[in-house]
Amino acid sequence: MSKTFIRRWQTWLRNGAAALLCLGLAAPVAAERIKDLATIQGVRSNPLIGYGLVVGLDGTGDQVRQTPFTQQSLTNMLSQLGVTVPQGTNMQVRNVAAVMVTATLPAFAQPGQTVDVVVSAMGNAKSLRGGTLLMTPLKGANGQVYAIAQGNILVGGAGAEAGGSSVQVNQLNGGIISNGAVVERSVPTTFARDGIIRLELNHTDFGATQSVVAALNRRFGPGTAMSSDARVVQLRAPLEPAAQSAFLSQVENVDVRLPPARAKVVINARTGTVVMNRTVTIDEAAIAYGNLSVVISRGMDVDQPDTPFGGGQTVVTPTTDIEMRSDQGSLQHISTSANLSDVVRALNALGATPQDLLAILQNLKSAGALRADLEIV
Template sequence: MKTVSLLALLRLLCLSLALLISSTSHAERIRDLTSVQGVRSNALIGYGLVVGLDGTGDQTMQTPFTTQSLSNMLSQLGITVPSGTNMQLKNVAAVMVTADLPPFSRVGDKIDVVVSSMGNAKSLRGGTLLMTPLKGVDNQIYALAQGNLLVTGAGAQGGGSRVQVNQLNGARISGGATVEREVMTNFAGEPLLRLQLNNEDFTVAQQISDEINRRFGPATAVAEDARVIRLNAPQESAARVRFLATVQNLQVNAGAGDARVIINSRTGSVVMNRHVMLDACAVAQGDLTVEVSRTHQVSQPTTPLAGGETVVTPNTQVSVRAAGGALQRINTSADLNSVVRALNRLGATPNDLMSILESMKSAGCLHARLETN
């Protein structure tokens, strides 16, 4: 019985140790940590017209470029609009069309496009985008967009009241553009390939290099710096693709990186990772409120025949209140839960917490990189 109990205890200890190791480190695929240098998408942009709107298009008196664009389009179709014609359009809107051309796209591939109103149209719901050329940074046409718009917003109005849910002046067309020109890449001709880390980290770069060399042999991967890893890949295209597919599915135990506290001053949000540490410090936090109130009093003569005048005299009162301000002790905290509990005990609002964290960083009590967005 004692032997069985000892074996059961050893199994329990091994299981606990495995759970502890898995909770402190986690394996991630190399494809989630890196990207292949040079393999990227390209931004496309175009200007077009949306027709078929139900009276919610641009007001042409305030957006003359809509009328000009329509006249140019009609002239290309063989229709001449007499000069000086005042076209009162309600079903047409000028829009900007944007898209991303994925890497290795071929002629005939379909890509999604985003359509955004640039005039004063009330809604793009029910509209159809006319054929719009999409150009790259080199002013060359890489795709043509056309199709029916999908607007996720909804709205209604009547009797001076209006209700709207989400955005009505933005829409998408799934597969709304056809690729007409390919972006030339030298992926197969490059003698070396490079993996680029999403976030610079010397430790992760070395771990990825070691894991690739362990799988394919020494000198296959070399970490050039904290972001780039050089790969000696096969020269033949099929072998190179197979090599990259295997490399990207390898797993490494990557930590959480540097201790960081991210502060968003616009939304008041504070986010920190699990490596943030606090040293013992004392914090006094309180609000000073100054109120100035002013009332007016009417002063009249005591007797009607006294010959005095009725005057209005202001009465100003100033009060000062200091709320909180007690000195709070914060103990040394080495884990995230303790840090959160220590900060919550201060009872500070998110805006106050930003100032407290900045002061802690200046005093050397906060061991983390403080970033403000």
């Protein structure tokens, strides 16, 4: 066997092993259910809102003089219950608070079902702890009443006050009532027209849309699904309503192998948080950075006369010292990265703080070395 053949055989083995190693280290393609990727067009919830009164507070309600709408609401409620309040009466109640009540009416909700409600103080009440929400109609955007809310409020905060000192944990001016609203009217939900059902993906992505279409056609046959754009997928479903529900239950559990996500870096400038996905890469670049700090210190100098009886006065004079410090910066080299671990390793090699990374990533993006979308929140 010739030496040339042996060298070629060894070279082939090294290249083959390297290729197998790369395949083994490659990140697996994630498979997700359509239920987690998309929603059905037409199947949606509706927000509800209402205005009501909370009673039974332990002296922590609205100050009526500063919140006249609370007194007006209380007078109107009492008149509906057959109690007449003389005109011009200035009620000084501290156990009542005006609140806004919000809830969400889920899709397919029927009369008699219950939903959770959130109660929030509208006036200057100190706390809603221990209060009871009186019957409050909840309306939709069209002004129609869809639910009635009432019940005891659960407040997650706690507070105490005595002798001019106070302590508070969490929020006291808001709470929830579990199953506190009863649905009075349903909202018609139509999700299929002439056997066509539309799926709306949670994110706009042509590749993800085509992956969903391919997975559905493999599961239910060619022609079952087709994409309208980068977000909507049309499905050919049975015409019978009962068959449509069974069909959608199978559609939601179909697994889809998604393509790699778009490279993106999210920066929170307030907290200094930097988050990036695994498709982010950095081209070869050189970075120089340094820290510049200015220290300002203030003090007081006392000047006294030289002789005790010389007629002089003791004078206090303020002094201010300003010092500028500059950390020595150096030019750092970053090589081209192929995956997220290389990016993290390159940025950590700089020894920069998270606040420094904000400026470094912005400058890399401006220089064209950062292969990702940069979003600052």
